[in-house]
Amino acid sequence: MDVIEKDPKFYKYFARVIIKAFMRVVYHPKYIGLENIPKNGAVVLAGNHTNNLDCLLIIASTKRCVHFMAKDSLYKGFKKHLFKHMGIIPVNRKIHDKDCLITAKRFLEKGMTIGIFPEGTINRTDDTIMNFKIGAVKMAHDTNKQIVPFVINGKYKFFIGNLRIRYFKPIDVKDDILDNDNEKLMKIIKKNLEDEEI
Numbered sequence: 001m002d003v004i005e006k007d008p009k010f011y012k013y014f015a016r017v018i019i020k021a022f023m024r025v026v027y028h029p030k031y032i033g034l035e036n037i038p039k040n041g042a043v044v045l046a047g048n049h050t051n052n053l054d055c056l057l058i059i060a061s062t063k064r065c066v067h068f069m070a071k072d073s074l075y076k077g078f079k080k081h082l083f084k085h086m087g088i089i090p091v092n093r094k095i096h097d098k099d100c101l102i103t104a105k106r107f108l109e110k111g112m113t114i115g116i117f118p119e120g121t122i123n124r125t126d127d128t129i130m131n132f133k134i135g136a137v138k139m140a141h142d143t144n145k146q147i148v149p150f151v152i153n154g155k156y157k158f159f160i161g162n163l164r165i166r167y168f169k170p171i172d173v174k175d176d177i178l179d180n181d182n183e184k185l186m187k188i189i190k191k192n193l194e195d196e197e198i
Contacts, residue, residue: 007065010085023060028161047150049117066115146170
């Protein structure tokens, strides 16, 4: 795939401005813990997945250009030109796609920001979260970068204003047994999701 391996100017000066205004007017989201996102340097943003609009919520919440890992169908047809200039990293869900992980790690090594939903898809189950795939902790471990966990709560209902995203303090991925750090990340997000619902 022909991926732009830098922060696109289109994203910074046009797309993010439009997205932030749209989210503010339509959904009135609350952004909590923004101080936990480093202003500079590489970082992985990882959290729960509730809706197709979650990417827009994250984009609107930070000045960082967030490069999301997303299904490769977004890179087909006329959509390719838009999502290419949004910094999307395409993922082939039909296979164990190692190329997307290699690309994401290159981005991190260049000091960029990766956004990922470790559940792999929108959670439509009754469980608080679904089991996390290993990609988030794998790329953070291999590049020696931190993960900033986030929790999305509330509903995407027009003008209701109960939508919120909370970012937590960065965590290090130091354990060579990646399943341990993956479980740790899951527990942080699950606990805070449950706490938010109380």
